[in-house]
Amino acid sequence: MSPRHARVLLVSFGAAALVDLVSLAAGFTPGHLVAKPLLMPLLAAHTVARGGPRLLVAALLCGWGGDVLLLSDADPAFLAGMASFAAGHVCYLLLFRGAVPFRPAARARGTLLAVGYAVALTATVALLTPGLPAGLRIPVAGYSLLLTAMAYGATGLGPLAAAGGALFMLSDTLIATGVADWPQLPRPDFWIMSTYAAAQFSLVSGVLGTLGARRAPRAAYGEMRSTTP
Known part of the structure; x- marks a missing residue:
């Protein structure tokens, strides 16, 4: 596809x-039901048009599966949706592992980030678990571990991807506080979807920007080789 199609x-x-956020803010449920399932397919199609990696497209499509499943309030749908998002996080982790080179100079910063994310994970699970239904406590703890690992892995791709990982954690934590019957902000779904949409967009932009920056020197090197007598 052309750059125009991608735009x-x-x-x-x-x-x-x-449309989704305005619908949520206004309490217009039909608008949310129509707009939400369109988000990840459109972002995935944009990724394909940009020549993005398959794992990124797979992560977005797993997110789409979770979006659709979470439109239902039934417990089985919630668990299935969480499993779909978990599969997306696995895709992101595999992508980050393949895309991010090991940089010894970043060891100290990486250690601090790892400690920070570990503390956030421990505190979140400890605070939320007592309020969760018994059948969700272990799945939520396991999912939280995977989500945190994804968010930490995203920090290796630069500030934009790192922000995406952090926003994903925030969005899913807002969902978990609702399940645990914590006090909620007005229109909680608005805040969940705004942070979620921003998270996925930031992750996509961070990945595509990082890969594009790495392809540019290789392309320039190839042009130099092709013009060398």
Whole structure:
């Protein structure tokens, strides 16, 4: 696809996100039911048009599966949706492992980030677990571990991807506080979806930007080789 198609798909994603958020803010449920399932397919199509990696597309499609499943309030649908998002996090982790080179100079910063994310994981699980239904405590703890690992892995791709991982953690924590019957902000679904849409967009932009920056020197080197007598 051409860059123009990629831009059209990204604008369409932004329009669908805007419709979804306005619908949630206004309490217009039909708008949310129509717009939410469009978000990840549009972002995945944009990724394909940009020549993004398959694992990134797979992560987004897993997110789409979770989005659709979480439209239902039934417990089995919630567990299935969590499993779908977990599969997406596995895709992200595999992508980060393959895309991020080992940088010894970043050891100290990486250690501090790892400690920070470990503390956030421990505190979140400890605080939320007592309020969760018994059947969700172990699945939520396991999912939280995977989510935190993904967010930490995203820090290796730069600030934009790191922000995406952190926003994903925030969005899912807001969902968990609702399940645990914590006091909620007005229109809680608005805050969940706004942080979620921003998270996925930031992760996609961070991955594509990092890969593009690495392809540019290789392309320039190839051009130099091709013009060398």
